Amino acid sequence: MKITALAGGVGAAKLLSGLAGVLPSDDLTVVVNTGDDFRWMSLYICPDLDTVTYTLASLDNPATGWGVRDETFHCLERLRLLGCETWFQLGDRDLATHIYRTHCLQRGQNLAEVTAALCKQNGVAVRILPMTNCQVPTMVHTDEGTLAFQDYFVRRMCAPRVCGCSFEGVEASSAAPGVIESIQDADAVVVCPSNPYISIGPILAVPGVRASLLTTKATVIAVTPIVAGEALKGPAAAMMRQLGHEVSATSVARLYLDFLDLFVLDRRDQNLREQITALGLEVFTVDTVMDSMRSRVMLAESLLEALP
């Protein structure tokens, strides 16, 4: 059973650690959003790639959802004293990843190669692919103007009202090697419980990705990131509301309707089952909230059972 997952940050990482626990590593490929990537102090930072890699390497910090566990912030504190902007929290151990990546990119490696090297050195056997080797920065259009993603997400803490997102240069970008193939060759594609606008949206916008989801023989399955009218983490619910949609799993299902076969609904949203079925989707109802390692594995096992 070959599975390819489309992933954002924390929610995706939790499901992926469950899937990695029940699948042979060779059978799991993860395509990760890179729209959040940014430069800080000339270091190249890929928040979603790092969250997924750290989680699969069991280096993640469950308390924060970002960075490395048992972290210190001595370098950042010194940079603050040197007058640098330090609203993005980068720990000393985490910085090693960014220094390594930036160095490799400057020496001519592409992001996929650096990502593969980081996986290998961190002992992650699952194949993690950036959605693209190109830079396609997510721009958030808000009532305060257009903001670079981290500016909206971290510095402004999602306060501005969102009226849309775009991914700069995405039309001219191309999927990283293996991305399209991994979707075409999979038995199942899992859209992780990530923000549909700013985590999954950028992946779908990379030329060829949506088309391959439409044509693949894989069962395409999405796990809802909205449960009981709330996002478990991040601004998905607020963005959904600000963009004029009802905050519900049904709205998520509509966004993926063209390529989706199976929608994984949380048990708490049982009442939406009929509505989503009426869209022409198969619906599978389960506990989707992963508040323990056990629940991650259970959700992963449920997904595998739900597949034809």
Add this chain to the structure above:
Amino acid sequence: MKITALAGGVGAAKLLSGLAGVLPSDDLTVVVNTGDDFRWMSLYICPDLDTVTYTLASLDNPATGWGVRDETFHCLERLRLLGCETWFQLGDRDLATHIYRTHCLQRGQNLAEVTAALCKQNGVAVRILPMTNCQVPTMVHTDEGTLAFQDYFVRRMCAPRVCGCSFEGVEASSAAPGVIESIQDADAVVVCPSNPYISIGPILAVPGVRASLLTTKATVIAVTPIVAGEALKGPAAAMMRQLGHEVSATSVARLYLDFLDLFVLDRRDQNLREQITALGLEVFTVDTVMDSMRSRVMLAESLLEALP
């Protein structure tokens, strides 16, 4: 009394902290060796500039002679796990300096501008100038071939036998703005007790520096880095021997003879006084070993007294 100092690392930094204690900040300019500078993981590292700046900012680690006090090495340890060469010890707090410098250089600032900014942010009022804004890496010619300086100094721990040094590209380099002027306009130029071959040598090799030392009306004064036939720190004595010279203060005086007015000899080398006077130099004898803050200030005060 305007003083310009030519400086390498630890020995120089100690004397400079003494001078900074007895002179108004405006009256002290320091021209620092940059031959040791190197790139590591694409970060631009200037060991002597950092040692001088950290010392004048009271951030230095007296136990090691390099880096920042109360340091941790979490980032470096992670980089080691990622397979990087980590023989150059860079602490978490120290890394902030290198990240800052590299970022500013990439944004188009020159090394003198970055150095001035680092001084300002660290509260160092003394003017610290890199000898040049150009890259003039020190190469050490040894019985094991030609080695980049840090390769010789840190990785090989000065083990290879030295037959010469050169400074790549120095003929085409130019002194950083203010360097030549600060030598010409000073009342005294102090050659700090640093390695004459690899700390002071690179500064003297920058076009215009030696010539300005020959023509300045300043009293040019050198403090011996060799006491009782030993270098207080580093490979100066070993290099002197390997290059075929007697390991003594007299050999140091000979290296600077063309531009020197006054040689500061350690009391323990009183017996060399006549020999050095015979070279045509004034000799001033004092305790030069700076093993306490008090002794740094005392040496600085002695130097000022010795000046005409």
